[in-house]
Amino acid sequence: MKSAIIRQISPSIQKWFLRELNVKPDDPTLSQKGNVLGELLCKYGKTLVDDSSRARRQLQNLSPGMMSLLGDLPEPKDYVHEEKKLEAGSEDYCFLRNLFLSSLKSHRREYGSDEMCATALIDVVDILTVPFPEEQLKQYRTTCERISKHELSEVPMPMDTALRAATSASTDVNEYFLFHGCPWGAVDSIVKTGFHWKHSGKNTGCMYGQGCYFSPVTSKCDQYSEVDEHGHKVMFLARVALGNSLPRWKRCTDVTTLGEKYHSICAMTRESEGSVDHPEAVIFQRTQALPCFKFIYKHKASCNCFVCTKSGP
Numbered sequence: 001m002k003s004a005i006i007r008q009i010s011p012s013i014q015k016w017f018l019r020e021l022n023v024k025p026d027d028p029t030l031s032q033k034g035n036v037l038g039e040l041l042c043k044y045g046k047t048l049v050d051d052s053s054r055a056r057r058q059l060q061n062l063s064p065g066m067m068s069l070l071g072d073l074p075e076p077k078d079y080v081h082e083e084k085k086l087e088a089g090s091e092d093y094c095f096l097r098n099l100f101l102s103s104l105k106s107h108r109r110e111y112g113s114d115e116m117c118a119t120a121l122i123d124v125v126d127i128l129t130v131p132f133p134e135e136q137l138k139q140y141r142t143t144c145e146r147i148s149k150h151e152l153s154e155v156p157m158p159m160d161t162a163l164r165a166a167t168s169a170s171t172d173v174n175e176y177f178l179f180h181g182c183p184w185g186a187v188d189s190i191v192k193t194g195f196h197w198k199h200s201g202k203n204t205g206c207m208y209g210q211g212c213y214f215s216p217v218t219s220k221c222d223q224y225s226e227v228d229e230h231g232h233k234v235m236f237l238a239r240v241a242l243g244n245s246l247p248r249w250k251r252c253t254d255v256t257t258l259g260e261k262y263h264s265i266c267a268m269t270r271e272s273e274g275s276v277d278h279p280e281a282v283i284f285q286r287t288q289a290l291p292c293f294k295f296i297y298k299h300k301a302s303c304n305c306f307v308c309t310k311s312g313p
């Protein structure tokens, strides 16, 4: 017999909690573990609140302009729609550079291989604010309002290492700052009209459907970015409203939309018995993400990461 609390949550989330508790769905002791589930729900709820206040503290030294991008979004009329190169060495620049570099991870040399590569050695060349159009900002805000009307009935899947939006709004639409690598040819279109799955470039698989992929792990997104004639690559840091995120343990390539109840797919990592090494999230509506910063970077000549060894010297 399942406890009341477990009946209120979807089968996918149930599976996740059952694994946390290390019990089978038909375990007769499950009903007695109902309060443990309750505690788990509280624990993750509390983590979200803690994360948000930690993010706010981190942001104290940043400029008001930066704060408005990482915290409560400005009104469309107040947003400065100009590309601005952040001054190297400034608090804003160092904060974002650190976020980028600290999100580089080790990866498998090849798909299916057990050999993990060295963490990439990267030089950040420039960080710029993205001059997205007023219309994009309006659409993003409208989308967040729409999502906030749906009660986020389930515990949002944690994106452990990602920066959460430090909003003061009482409604939480599960907003994260996530990276997105793309070919140079897609940059203008992303800035003007937002992210679209067709921009993702030839290297992109569609493991979790025909959506737009984001990750807190820069080295994961790096695979989808291409070098220009200077060896420079480009990556966006976007504000993404994940809303009710549907966890997926296995590939589901045919998904094109999620309907009303869910707003994103969250790929579970191998650590959680999923299929990927590092977390990623997929959205299917372009208005759920706002490109906020553009990183120009390059791999150092001495880099021995899986991307460099694959593409050769």
Ligand SMILES: [Zn+2]
Pocket (backbone or CB within 6 Å): 120, 121, 299, 300, 303, 304, 305, 306, 307, 308, 309
């Ligand atoms: Zn490399």
